[in-house]
Amino acid sequence: MAATPPRVTAVLGAQEFLAERAVSRRASEWRTGGAEIRDAYAGSEGLLAELLSAASPDLFGAAPVIALRGFESMAEPDANSVLDLITSSDPTGWIVVHGGGRGSTKARTRLERIADDVVKVEALKGRGIADFVQ
Numbered sequence: 001m002a003a004t005p006p007r008v009t010a011v012l013g014a015q016e017f018l019a020e021r022a023v024s025r026r027a028s029e030w031r032t033g034g035a036e037i038r039d040a041y042a043g044s045e046g047l048l049a050e051l052l053s054a055a056s057p058d059l060f061g062a063a064p065v066i067a068l069r070g071f072e073s074m075a076e077p078d079a080n081s082v083l084d085l086i087t088s089s090d091p092t093g094w095i096v097v098h099g100g101g102r103g104s105t106k107a108r109t110r111l112e113r114i115a116d117d118v119v120k121v122e123a124l125k126g127r128g129i130a131d132f133v134q
Contacts, residue, residue: 004033005026005029005030005033005093005117006115006116006117007090007091007092007093007094007116008086008093008094008096008114008115008116008117009022009026009094009095009096009115009116009117009118009119010096010098010111010112010115010117010118010119011023011026011095011096011097011098011119011121012098012100012108012112012118012119012120012121013098013099013100013120013121013122013123014099014100014101014121014122014123015121015122015123016099018121019097019099019121022119022121023067023069023095023097026095026117026119027065027067027095030065030093034062035062035063035064035065035093036058036062036064036065037064037065037066037067038054038064038065038066038067039066039067039069040054040066040067040068040069041068041069041070042068042069042070042071042072042073042074042082043070043073047074047078047082048078048081048082048085051066051068051082051085052085054066055085055089055092063091063092063093064092064093065092065093065094065095066092066093066094066095067095067097068082068094068095068096068097069097070097070099071096071097071098071099071107071108071111072098072099072100072101072108074104074107075104076104076106076107079104079107079111080107080110083107083110083111083114086114087114096111096115098111
């Protein structure tokens with residue numbers, strides 16, 4: 001039997017292509033175990049209510065996995081509310097993408113602390129680009 005993926009994965013960095021690959025890889029691990037992946041976007045209206053609903057088990061009691069993109073675009077109070085939900089929603093799995101740059105550094109730091117796995121996807125430069133292509 002395959003090992004259970006980390007419950008909370010933080011994907012941090014501005015390299016969008018690599019971030020999507022990391023999300024896809026982790027989502028695939030969850031799907032292998034039979035989990036349903038639910039996508040959410042931090043800029044959407046009524047995000048907290050959407051996340052509360054998405055974090056609820058399905059009719060058969062299976063916990064979902066939520067892939068939340070755009071965490072960096074959230075104001076600090078909203079980001080903290082989401083982080084509170086993440087810590088209290090065991091056994092729901094979370095894949096949270098923080099694109100870096102703007103947004104609350106305190107919320108990003110807290111996300112890194114509560115994450116079981118942190119994947120950094122920084123922009124490739126110089127020789128790193130050639131190595132990645134090969």
